[in-house]
Amino acid sequence: xxxxxxxxxxxxxxxxxxxxxxxxxxxxxxxxxxxxxxxxxxxxxxxxxxxxxxxxxxxxxxxxxxxxxxxxxxxxxxxxxxxxxxxxxxxxxxxxxxxxxxxxxxxxxxxxxxxxxxxxxxxxxxxxxxxxxxxxxxxxxxxxxxxxxxxx
Ligand code: HEC
Numbered sequence: 001x002x003x004x005x006x007x008x009x010x011x012x013x014x015x016x017x018x019x020x021x022x023x024x025x026x027x028x029x030x031x032x033x034x035x036x037x038x039x040x041x042x043x044x045x046x047x048x049x050x051x052x053x054x055x056x057x058x059x060x061x062x063x064x065x066x067x068x069x070x071x072x073x074x075x076x077x078x079x080x081x082x083x084x085x086x087x088x089x090x091x092x093x094x095x096x097x098x099x100x101x102x103x104x105x106x107x108x109x110x111x112x113x114x115x116x117x118x119x120x121x122x123x124x125x126x127x128x129x130x131x132x133x134x135x136x137x138x139x140x141x142x143x144x145x146x147x148x149x150x151x152x
Pocket of ligand 1: 138
């Protein structure tokens, strides 16, 4: 078999496997657990950066670069866990997530965009700009929590 055909064949097989995975919807309680786990990890990697931006922790450019990269990936992972099938589960997610899904989507994009910007800035040596952008990321977390997360 020629190499191109082989690659196409493998991709087709993988494509089918991936599609089946997507169709086999996880149980609602599993989705809730997973999205909360992503949020917890976002907190883990964002927390130290927020501390640095506020001057509570000494600035460490290498740590910021690493954490920003992790956060950038995490910032894309929670959203498919906010599936309407999870409405009845115990969680702090407000029903407005599903009733005003356009606005929720905007809030998810905002985090993704601010985090991408942060990653780009960490490649420069401009500490002040990085710190300001950490603040912008924090606002996108807080903005969504204000609108879509139940107060404790
Ligand atoms: C687009 C909306 C949105 C954005 C943006 C967002 N969150 Fe959340 N977050 C939520 C919602 C909704 C919940 C409640 C989820 C639940 O209880 O199932 C939550 C829960 C949490 C929790 C509690 C997790 C738990 O175990 O119950 C933490 C910690 C958290 N978020 C941190 C962050 C951080 C840090 C950021 C920014 C880097 C962020 N979130 C950005 C919507 C968002």
